[in-house]
Amino acid sequence: MPIRAVVWNEFIHERENATVRGIYPDGIHETIAAALRQEPGIEASTASLDQAEHGLSAERLAATDVLLWWGHKAHGQVEDAVVERVAERVFQGMGLIVLHSGHFSKIFKRLMGSPCSLRWREAGERERVWTINRSHPIAAGVGDQITIENTEMYGEPFLVPEPMETVFVSWYQGGEVFRSGLTYQRGAGRIFYFAPGHETYPIYHQPAVQQVLRNAVRWAHNPAAPWADVSDAPNVPVDRAPEPIEQRGGSLHAAGEEGFR
Secondary structure, eight states, rough: OOOOEEEEEEOOHHHHHHHHHOOOOOOOOHHHHHTTTTTEEEEEEEETTTTTGGGGHHHHHTTEEEEEOOOSGGGGGOOHHHHHHHHHHHHHOOEEEGGGGGGGHHHHHHHTTTTTOOHHHHHHHHEEEEOOOOOOOGGGOOOSSSEEEEEEEEOOOOOOOOOOOEEEEETTTTSEEEEEEEEETTEEHHHHHHHOOOOTGGGGSSOOOOOOHHHHHHHOOSOOOTTTTTOOOOOOOGGGSOOOOOOOSOOOOEEEEEEOO
């Protein structure tokens, strides 16, 4: 069965900014989806902010194995209900790939539980994305480093939790460094943050960057059935304990009562 990927994008800069529109006339999401479709076994579709429920209805997410998220200008316009819906699917096992300025998205901050802040500069400088572990599945076929001739600088400190793995570290022409490829696990879902992708430069047209995204989709895919009750917190009555026990003392809750949330 193919991996079902959805590429989500605000799709605002491409409509409002001539430079971005010239680089991504059909939208960043369509460029990324086209790159994913080059990989046998990946089916890629798109969704955007202006669609009903931002294109991420419960039914759509239930049929999504890996969600890629690009946002920048309109983080605050994403409905909280949709954010919680996406988070729940990650907990259940859906993969999530957060791209570039998506570090400030509601969904990434929700899952990281931190400000996700960083330093930045828009000067079109060179970036070298250094591979930390060439044997990592996300880095397959990439080599020692990716050179991006023009980019936006992202610099440390990057206020995110310590990752499971640091796959890439970037150096910028102005001297800063940044942990630009990080992996996390939340519930049954794998998360990858990848920093390169500023919209005024053709970064997502670079073959090596596209290869990273294809690798990341395969890495983030969890073939197991969704962990449907991952967020349940059931009250297990005394008579259903794995070993025989007796009630001792008082209790706030009756047997089987849902409890406070």
